[in-house]
């Protein structure tokens with residue numbers, strides 16, 4: 001394999017969405033998919049078509065929307081899965097079926113109850129069947145890093161002979177180290193007789209914090225596709241983060257001489273969007289996209305930075321699409337200036353969305369002296385993302401303090417009908433959430449997490465609240481932003497509830 005071009009296979013919408021509370025609705029998935037194309041990924045894994053009606057619709061809609069990227073759907077090694085994937089991918093200009101089966105002794109025995117020979121037969125059948133439906137078939141050896149090398153080599157050879165043009169070797173449980181993962185690729189590329197007929201791909205989970213290091217080691221060893229997610233979201237400790245891989249390849253081109261199609265200036269926008277739609281906040285010290293990734297606190301560092309930014313910065317914030325936090329519009333700013341700012345930040349809103357966002361911007365500018373880019377991003381994400389929720393927060397009134405019990409009076413719009421309830425609680429948040437329960441009963445659901453973060457510095461900052469609700473094994477995460485933390489809390493809770501009701505089915509709203 002001589003090319004230095006690394007294909008980026010993004011699985012934010014499939015493996016990323018599998019992480020607890022990270023589910024996205026159709027509209028959110030389409031927004032993320034559009035941003036992934038702007039980011040320059042080569043392949044978008046849009047979902048697991050057979051998993052649910054919602055997954056099927058999402059794969060189909062992303063397939064219809066994608067202009068340039070290949071769109072993939074996951075499928076186990078059986079006809080029903082593969083047929084469903086092919087059906088969902090019908091509208092795609094460039095469809096890919098991604099089929100997988102486990103190859104480690106443990107998985108084959110315990111999970112599949114199949115002998116190695118039966119697994120080889122399943123690979124032959126499934127890949128052949130998929131190739132009869134689409135040209136582009138990727139095959140994955142689940143738990144590749146704990147598979148017997150001799151058997152893995154036979155499995156890969158079988159998949160390539162049956163028509164797979166991409167071979168993915170996932171570190172499903174995040175067990176590999178850079179040395180062992182690199183060696184695995186070197187070994188398989190050397191010993192599989194038809195290895196030159198396929199592109200080898202990495203897929204690393206981050207259980208030991210090594211996902212990106214393992215990915216890069218495999219690239220050095222000959223892999224030419226990497227599977228990753230925005231912000232590294234994914235099962236358990238997550239997947240390899242696309243922004244870290246892309247920037248490592250760019251900043252350390254001297255020792256990692258490879259290219260990707262990633263438009264690095266779109267990284268921050270992609271990160272913020274995924275964080276907003278999933279409600280999964282990015283840790284402040286996260287590489288590339290964390291709030292502190294380009295912050296210099298100590299005097300010595302600040303002094304060095306003022307003399308020459310290269311003293312403490314190996315890449316510029318601008319190179320990953322982070323504009324300097326700038327003071328922007330004030331309460332006298334008009335529609336044209338606001339529209340201009342939105343365009344600079346990469347938003348293009350429909351007329352009704354723009355009108356709502358502008359109204360909220362005016363309220364914010366009245367409440368807050370300084371309106372920063374981050375405020376506008378939080379506000380627009382909050383407004384646009386909840387636009388299709390069937391339950392919306394209309395009014396919030398809260399009474400609380402050091403004396404007496406906290407009380408909340410809440411008005412929600414439920415399918416367009418205004419409904420009001422009052423409730424008491426141990427504190428204002430408890431009272432508010434009880435009022436939501438009084439209007440839309442959901443006795444089986446529990447609050448699993450409640451987090452508040454300030455969007456910018458200052459006591460007048462907007463609060464960004466994230467709420468996770470759990471019910472019968474399902475989880476849903478909601479977000480809300482407002483200068484009033486309690487209004488943001490109500491919005492976040494109701495956003496999570498909307499997602500939970502979508503997951504559970506619509507009948508609950510009849511209660």
Ligand code: KIV
Nearest residue numbers: 100140142143170172
């Ligand atoms: O981690 C894994 O093994 C996967 C496969 C389904 C590709 O996500």
Ligand code: ZN
Nearest residue numbers: 015170172203
């Ligand atoms: Zn995975």
